[in-house]
Amino acid sequence: MKPQLIRTDLGEELVVLTHREYLALRARAGEEDAEDEMAGLIAAERLRDLDEGRDVVLPEWFCDAAAKGEGSVLRGLRKSRALSQAQVATKAGITQGYYSDVERGAAIPTLDVLDRISAALDLDPQWLRRLERNRVAAA
Known part of the structure; x- marks a missing residue:
């Protein structure tokens, strides 16, 4: 997903990310809390996929x-x-x-x-x- 850019009245650009993208960014930077949260998010998604009969990795x-x-x-x-x-x-x-x-x-x-x-x-x-x-x- 392409991040959304918002320009403030002062000309500063802000980036809007989904929570998942923000977590992934922090996890890639080596933040352990973000890594743990991201792992939990991925596991929960895989379990939902299994419950709904979809193939999972x-x-x-x-x-x-x-x-x-x-x-x-x-x-x-x-x-x-x-x-x-x-x-x-x-x-x-x-x-x-x-x-x-x-x-x-x-x-x-x-x-x-x-x-x-x-x-x-x-x-x-x-x-x-x-x-x-x-x-x-x-x-």
Whole structure:
């Protein structure tokens, strides 16, 4: 989208951007808050696209896990982050055994546990919530 230019009575030019364009500009400049907000905005848009049945571009970690046949997307994600089950479990405040059960689909975690695993893997919690909801629905 081409930015709109507005000239003030004093001859100064102002640029009008959408909020998304403004965030992207700040994120490109390296502002962490803007990067985080932009990542959340993109994730929310992808989830809406999925809900509405549109094709989406999936994150690299998801595609890598699927391509390698890692057994589970969660396992592939953990491996792509170069983390052990014990490291993820410790960060999430759960036991390694329980995390292993979650990873192989033998346990159904609560939303709180899913969110803590998401945080441990540096992942938007909505991705794991959606993956888990789809897994449970398919079972």
